[in-house]
């Protein structure tokens with residue numbers, strides 16, 4: 001059964017929040033005198049850090065494009081079936097050269113639904129030939145959305161791809177509310193297909209992690225508390241197993257920012273993030289050891305900065321002029337959305353930080 005859609009992207013709706021400059025105006029209070037969120041940059045300084053700088057580059061995260069078979073309400077990419085942006089093979093070839101030249105150990109593939117890019121399988125095969133660890137961020141439903149994707153589990157297994165898959169909650173109601181009608185059932189079908197070939201099953205090394213992100217303007221629950229609940233319920237209700245649960249906070253970007261504003265919860269959420277600022281998260285923020293490449297080849301400190309069009313601050317900020325020396329000496333570009341990564345136990349593409 002094809003997954004039903006719940007709406008259009010902000011871009012298709014011509015919503016001003018589809019423009020990064022408008023999002024930054026909201027985040028920096030330039031459109032309103034009412035809100036007074038302290039500057040993230042000053043917050044870092046007051047915690048004893050001069051600025052954020054990179055450590056050794058360990059992960060190259062590549063956004064394959066904004067096309068997706070879903071239109072989730074919280075999506076920070078503003079992805080959907082109505083988006084056409086896709087990274088080209090030529091840009092992916094440049095990424096492969098950089099991965100090989102600098103021996104970058106991990107390639108983290110994201111989107112949209114990365115599998116919709118026609119170069120996806122070739123790119124995974126090429127990364128596997130280079131011997132790097134491959135992470136793919138899969139929305140699960142793509143696997144069952146069309147017969148031509150039914151063999152994805154075997155393809156992933158063949159290349160030992162580490163799968164990080166979205167499943168915001170263990171109930172249909174909460175999952176479908178965030179991700180669209182029918183998504184929970186399709187996700188369960190996909191998870192069963194993955195388990196059948198050994199993903200997330202003990203005694204195999206095929207890693208299947210799930211991602212929980214909260215529904216509504218709240219911080220995520222504790223990762224270590226939630227994981228046993230997910231494991232118990234998915235096993236009991238559906239016979240499904242997985243490796244780890246990663247808990248990720250929603251950053252005030254794109255469609256989640258639109259939700260906050262529309263529901264009049266923007267100030268409340270931002271202050272919640274600020275009040276939960278945890279300086280212990282600063283050492284392990286994902287922007288320290290990761291670079292993010294956009295579908296158009298521009299380089300960013302992280303996927304969130306990419307969506308706000310905040311490129312790395314080095315003069316060369318396109319994959320075609322990749323300069324490792326300059327990048328390793330850069331200062332990481334931060335803005336008010338960064339509070340989403342430093343609240344409570346912290347948040348990153350790898351889940352909680354502390």
Ligand code: SF4
Nearest residue numbers: 068070072075112139
């Ligand atoms: S959150 Fe993921 S699955 Fe949902 S629309 Fe965005 S990219 Fe697609």
Ligand code: SF4
Nearest residue numbers: 285287302304338341
């Ligand atoms: S959004 Fe998070 S990962 Fe990105 S630059 Fe800010 S703190 Fe770093």
